[in-house]
Amino acid sequence: MKHLEAIETFVAVVDQSSFSKAAEQLKVSKSHVSRQIAILENHLDALLLNRTTRQVTLTDVGQSFYPTCRDLLASLHEAEQAIIEQQHEARGLLKVSAAGQFGEDYIAPAAIKFMARYPQVQVDLDFSNRLVDMVAEGYDIAIRAGALKDSSLIARRIAARKLLICASPEYFAKHTVPKDPHALRNHNCLLGTLDTWRFRENSRHIDIRMSGNWRSNNGRALVHAALAGLGLVQLPSFYLQPFIDDGRLVTALEDFYPTDTGTWAVYPSNRHMSQKVRLFINFLVEEFAG
Structure with a gap:
């Protein structure tokens, strides 16, 4: 391609918002x-x-x-990399962001395997709760959950994710069981990092703002609060299922659970997918199948 170098330079200038930084x-x-x-x-x-x-x-x-x-x-970079790597095993540093219990209980064991x-x-597995800047901080993959918003990242679903609403039997003994999501305004809702909970109502998904006297960015802390009878909680099933099975938590609003959530492996769209990233994502899909 006659002007490939000029095109590469143009993209670098735009990405860096600077001629000097592009030159570097x-x-x-x-x-x-x-x-x-x-x-x-001129061309x-x-x-x-x-x-x-x-x-x-x-x-x-x-x-x-x-x-x-x-x-x-x-x-072009991806095609070149595929040719270079097709004769080689995955190698090098794989930097992954994976916060929360899913990261601890599922991603970490999968990375070891x-x-x-x-x-x-070599794997660098970071468990920070903050939303990392993948490009600026050099992450190859981030594990994210929920309904993804539009972004410059490419995402692949690696696992199903079912959001449940639960409270203790003691809580429901003192309060009326909610019949629809809007009835939750009369309940104490135990909040995580977001003020909204997601529901499916009349074939569409909605986010409703909740309020309560307990907030934590840690899922286990929210579970403990629910077990203590403080209120209702909305969390992925892997947090709650053991306590539902032993009767210490009871589900509610099953007909309104969202169906558009999942667990995703995301990576920057402006970076070609290397062999190690491709293999790791495929491995996660295989590991979490079913």
Whole structure:
């Protein structure tokens, strides 16, 4: 491709919002970056970037051209990487973000089994509850749960995720069992990181704001509060099922459970999928099947 270097330079400038930073990334001079952008704009007979002393922004033409260039480069990198890696076993550092009990009880054991199968891989498994910036912080994969919002990340569903609503028998002995989600305004709802709970009502999914006197970003802490009779909790089934089975928690509103949630492996769309990432995601799908 005649202008491949110029296209690669253009994408780097947009991604970095800077000629200087693009030059650093590409390990070339700033003047070389400027020349490549000029070559591309002259070839297209169109202005792609607005330059000021403080910032670089896309023109309207640049905004329509950039996604095609980005996806083209990603496809080329992926094809090149596939050829390079098809004769090699997965190797290198795999950096994964996986918070919560699902990460502890499922992702960590799966990662250990994966390393046994691919001993040339080193795993860095981070359990921070914060929403990491995958590109800036160098994560290969993040494990995320729920109904995914639109983003620049690519996602693959690795496991089902069923949200349940429970309270203790003692709580329900003192309070009326709710008949629909809107009746929860009369109940004490034990809250996690979000103020809203998700439901399916009349064939559509809705989020309803809840209130209560207990909040925690830790699922086990919410379970303990529910077991103590403080109120109702909405959590994935793997937190609650053992206590439902032994009768210490009772489910409610089963007809309104959401059906659009799942557990996902996500990775940046502007990074080609390496062999180690592809194999690890496939391994998780296989491990959690059913």
